[in-house]
Amino acid sequence: xxxxxxxxxxxxxxxxxxxxxxxxxxxxxxxxxxxxxxxxxxxxxxxxxxxxxxxxxxxxxxxxxxxxxxxxxxxxxxxxxxxxxxxxxxxxxxxxxxxxxxxxxxxxxxxxxxxxxxxxxxxxxxxxxxxxxxxxxxxxxxxxxxxxxxxxxxxxxxxxxxxxxxxxxxxxxxxxxxxxxxxxxxxxxxxxxxxxxxxxxxxxxxxxxxxxxxxxxxxxxxxxxxxxxxxxxxxxx
Numbered sequence: 001x002x003x004x005x006x007x008x009x010x011x012x013x014x015x016x017x018x019x020x021x022x023x024x025x026x027x028x029x030x031x032x033x034x035x036x037x038x039x040x041x042x043x044x045x046x047x048x049x050x051x052x053x054x055x056x057x058x059x060x061x062x063x064x065x066x067x068x069x070x071x072x073x074x075x076x077x078x079x080x081x082x083x084x085x086x087x088x089x090x091x092x093x094x095x096x097x098x099x100x101x102x103x104x105x106x107x108x109x110x111x112x113x114x115x116x117x118x119x120x121x122x123x124x125x126x127x128x129x130x131x132x133x134x135x136x137x138x139x140x141x142x143x144x145x146x147x148x149x150x151x152x153x154x155x156x157x158x159x160x161x162x163x164x165x166x167x168x169x170x171x172x173x174x175x176x177x178x179x180x181x182x183x184x185x186x187x188x189x190x191x192x193x194x195x196x197x198x199x200x201x202x203x204x205x206x207x208x209x210x211x212x213x214x215x216x217x218x219x220x221x222x223x224x225x226x227x228x229x230x231x232x233x234x235x236x237x
Contacts, residue, residue, distance in 0.1 A: 003126045004050065006032045006083065008068055009057035018057050018088065021115040028122065050076075051083045052126045058089050062099045065089075069103035084125040088118065092135050101140075101207055107131040128175045130207055140211050158200045166193045170206060171213035 005028055009015040012035050022028045031049055054072055059065035069085055076082040086107035087100050100108050106125045110133050112118055121131035132140065159167065169179045176194070180187040194206070203209045 001027075003028050003052050003122060004031045005029065005122070006034070006051035006054045007057060008034045008054060010035070010060045010064065011058055014057040014088075018055055018118070021118055022122075024115060025119050028119070050081065053122055054083045054085050055122075056085060056087045056089075056105075059087065059091075062096045065096065065100055065105075066103045069100070069105060073104060084128075086118075086121060086125055086131070088112070092139055094139055097136055097139060101205075108136045109133045110136050124173070128177075129173060130210075137211075137214070156201075159197065163193055163197050163200070166190065167197050167209065167213050170194065170197075171210045 005022060007015055007018050007022075007030060009018070015033055015035055019030055019033070022030055031051055056065060056068050059068065065087060072083060072085060084106040085104065086109065087105050088109050089096070090110060092110040097108055107121050107130050109118060109121055109131065112133065117133065124131045156164070165183070166179055169182060174182065176187050176190045179185070180190045183190075194209075197209060198204065198206075201209060201212055203212060
C-alpha cells in the first residue's frame with residue numbers, strides 16, 4: 001500500500017531535503033507540504049488522500065513542535081483517522097523529546113546516520129509502530145530513570161508469564177497484529193493484555209511501556225527502539 005506523507009518544516013531547505021529522501025522510495029507519496037507556521041497544516045480530509053504520516057522537520061522550538069502536533073489532532077478529531085507523526089530534528093534535548101512524546105508523536109529521529117533510517121521509520125510508524133533513533137532512546141531511558149517517572153522494576157513481578165512475553169515483543173517492535181500472529185491469539189486479546197500491562201506498570205502509553213521494558217533489559221539490543229502504537233496513535237493499547 002502506498003503511504004501518503006505530509007511534510008512540515010519552518011526551513012525550506014530541510015523540507016526539500018526530506019522530500020528528496022522520500023522520493024527514493026516508490027511506496028511513499030508526498031501529498032502536501034507546509035513551510036513555516038504561516039501556511040498552517042491543512043491536510044486533506046478525503047479518506048483516499050489523507051496523510052498516513054506527517055513529518056515535522058526541524059521544528060524551530062519545543063513550542064512549535066507541540067503546536068504543530070496539536071493542530072494535527074485538531075484537524076483530525078477522530079483518532080482512528082489521525083495521521084501518525086514523526087519528528088526529524090537535530091535537537092535531542094531531554095525536554096524537547098519528552099514534550100514531543102506528550103504531544104502525541106509516534107517517532108523522534110535525531111542525528112540520522114542514513115536516509116534509509118528515515119524511510120524505515122516511516123514504514124514502521126505507518127503500520128502502527130513508533131521509532132526512536134538510538135540517541136533518543138538512550139536519552140529517554142536516562143531521563144525517566146533520573147526523574148523517577150519509571151516504576152520500580154519490582155512492578156514486573158505483577159505481570160503474568162504471558163504478559164511478560166507480550167511486553168517483550170512490544171519492546172522489540174511488534175505491533176498488536178504481529179504479536180497476535182506470533183502467539184496465535186486474537187488481536188483483541190492482545191489489546192486486552194496490553195491494557196493490563198499498562199495498569200500494572202503504571203504507564204499511560206506504549207512508548208513508555210517500551211522504555212520501561214528496555215530499561216529492564218527486555219526487547220533485545222536493536223539499533224532503534226521500536227514500539228507499537230505510540231501516544232499519538234490513539235492514546236490506547
